[in-house]
Amino acid sequence: MVPAAWSLSEQKQRKKFQAAITNIPEDITIESLFPEGTSGPFINESNLQSFKIVQEQDGTRILIGYFATWKALSCRLAKNQMWKQTELAWCKHSTPSFRSPR
Template sequence: MVPASWTLRERKQREKFQAVIHDIPEDMTMATLWIDRKPCEFLMKCGASSFKIIQTSKGRRKLVAYFENWETTLRALDTPQFFVPDGKELKWC
């Protein structure tokens, strides 16, 4: 989500620096990614400044992360990450 006060230009700028993980594990939820009003270790390691979980009408889920700049986005794309509960490697694209 973006603040309501953001201009269209600011919203479009944020869309430039995003990455997606398709078919995320069932145990990857808002509650496991955002604990005690803080991002979990998974989000901290990738450098995401914000995120959202999207579920399609067919039940497939994906994690969309937004980054501050292109360098942070590239670092996330190049770094394998593991979601702790199941230890499965997840890749950003």
């Protein structure tokens, strides 16, 4: 999710500091991460600025998190995070480029 108030330059800046959890459990949803419309424990602990959930063609889902600083990203990559009884590992992620080479 990206805050609606973010400018285009802020949206581009967020791509610098991103990490992902691949093959996330089915019960990780926007609703479960934001119970009652406020950020839940998983979001608060992860120190995310924003996030999105992406479903791949094979059905697997990825949680992509955007961090405010390199330090926040590095701290998150250094330590796994718990979701209920499951330990999840964050890994470095970058947005794919769909530009054709010149």
